[in-house]
Amino acid sequence: MGPLIPNGIIPAEWNYILAILIGFAFGYILEASGFSSSRKLVGVFYGYDFAVLKVFFTAAVVSVIGLYYMDYLSLVDITRLYVQPTYLVAAIIGGAIMGVGFLAGGFCPGTSLTAVAIGKIDGMVYTLGLMIGILIFSEFFGFLEPLFDASNLGHITLVDTLGISPYWIIFAFTLIALISFLFSDWVRSKVKKVFY
Amino acid sequence: MSKSYQFKRFLTRRYQILAAILFLLAAGLLLLPKYEKHEGISPEELLSNSISPERYITTDVLADRIINQDPSYLLIDIRPEEEFKEYTLPNAINIPLKKIMDEESIPYLNQTQYDVVLFSNDHFYADQAWIMCNRLGYKNMHVLKGGLNNWFHTIINPAKPGEDMPATAFELYSTRKAASMFFGVAYPEEVKQIVVKKVIPKKVITIKKKKKMPVEGGC
Numbered sequence A: 001m002g003p004l005i006p007n008g009i010i011p012a013e014w015n016y017i018l019a020i021l022i023g024f025a026f027g028y029i030l031e032a033s034g035f036s037s038s039r040k041l042v043g044v045f046y047g048y049d050f051a052v053l054k055v056f057f058t059a060a061v062v063s064v065i066g067l068y069y070m071d072y073l074s075l076v077d078i079t080r081l082y083v084q085p086t087y088l089v090a091a092i093i094g095g096a097i098m099g100v101g102f103l104a105g106g107f108c109p110g111t112s113l114t115a116v117a118i119g120k121i122d123g124m125v126y127t128l129g130l131m132i133g134i135l136i137f138s139e140f141f142g143f144l145e146p147l148f149d150a151s152n153l154g155h156i157t158l159v160d161t162l163g164i165s166p167y168w169i170i171f172a173f174t175l176i177a178l179i180s181f182l183f184s185d186w187v188r189s190k191v192k193k194v195f196y
Numbered sequence B: 001m002s003k004s005y006q007f008k009r010f011l012t013r014r015y016q017i018l019a020a021i022l023f024l025l026a027a028g029l030l031l032l033p034k035y036e037k038h039e040g041i042s043p044e045e046l047l048s049n050s051i052s053p054e055r056y057i058t059t060d061v062l063a064d065r066i067i068n069q070d071p072s073y074l075l076i077d078i079r080p081e082e083e084f085k086e087y088t089l090p091n092a093i094n095i096p097l098k099k100i101m102d103e104e105s106i107p108y109l110n111q112t113q114y115d116v117v118l119f120s121n122d123h124f125y126a127d128q129a130w131i132m133c134n135r136l137g138y139k140n141m142h143v144l145k146g147g148l149n150n151w152f153h154t155i156i157n158p159a160k161p162g163e164d165m166p167a168t169a170f171e172l173y174s175t176r177k178a179a180s181m182f183f184g185v186a187y188p189e190e191v192k193q194i195v196v197k198k199v200i201p202k203k204v205i206t207i208k209k210k211k212k213m214p215v216e217g218g219c
Helices: A014-032 A038-046 A051-072 A088-105 A109-117 A121-139 A141-150 A158-162 A166-190 B002-012 B014-031 B043-051 B059-067 B081-086 B103-109 B124-135 B147-156 B167-182
Strands: B073-077 B115-119 B141-144
Touching (some): A014 A109, A038 A088, A051 A166, A088 A141, B002 B014, B059 B167, B115 B147
Parallel strands (some): B073 B115, B115 B141
8 A cells, every 4th residue: 555655646746745744743843842952952962861862772773663563564565665775885974063063052953843843942043054054065065075975875774685584673772762761761860869 | 548658669769671672772773583674675566666557668669669760669579599699679778587686677667867668579478577577676668569570460460451440450461560670670572673773974065165256556
């Protein structure tokens, strides 16, 4: 049956409309969970609040388990889902830069916009910086392109790279998630509580 | 009172319970009995496609395409190689029925640039090949109706219509006859004595120009 849009069950014209509606819902949930607070976001780095880690890890695990159950029941064809291409070196460099920006600014791109939505000045400054960063990247793209393209591994997943059944990977991933939750709770109990 | 207390105690363990559910669901995926996934189009779609006569292309249409040198057609002969060597349609490619699922045949069949026309002696084997390709979801697959036998009966050796037949039959016959001549069939009555005209060399009559008399002294 699914994916709904590629299989024509929902017309392709609805693509952007649905994307906007899902975006609204995502932004609302982010804000409602307190993710527009930079103190909460950087809590992961200082060890006093692991909500971000738990929320995003749980979201990933729940969606992958749900998708594979739906694939098993032939509700979704997992092979027809879009897989983002892997740019290994570029992703490592970009990830490091984003990590520094995340810790220094206290937001990630999505949460900075939710902060703007509720009128936070630090969020606005962060978003401005984000735009400048995008401008610089796109202006220097010709210069950065060799680095950007060099490590393109295509649309690969761990299933292709390791040659292991996806079910084992999901199981291992779930275990890692649960262990990391336990570990983060342990870290949190050791760190001095911060009230914000 | 005690019930709500029990419920509250139950709720203090909610994270552990949710984690256990997540773990069980992940383990459940691992333990589910695996089955071979259905590849290609759904059985209902295959059935409706195979009932539909849309896949057939008539010999007349095919002859017209070949004569007009339509580049969008890819003719695939699915008979064995020996028969292919003996006779085939112009520019046809040989992929015997047994090799239709081979790795090297896929680029010819699974593409969207050409209209593929499958043919065999009759359309029986071509239909089998078509079913296999259709089930895998290959696009633009056609079958030559009646196959090469029909090709011979209609294009190469068309039957002359009787005197009591309608005019359309005569028109069709003349079209088919013209087509057969394109494919190299000679008709004795069509061969005309070519009268070679003698080329009479042109006689060039030269006109001698009168010599101008030199101007002489006046009288």
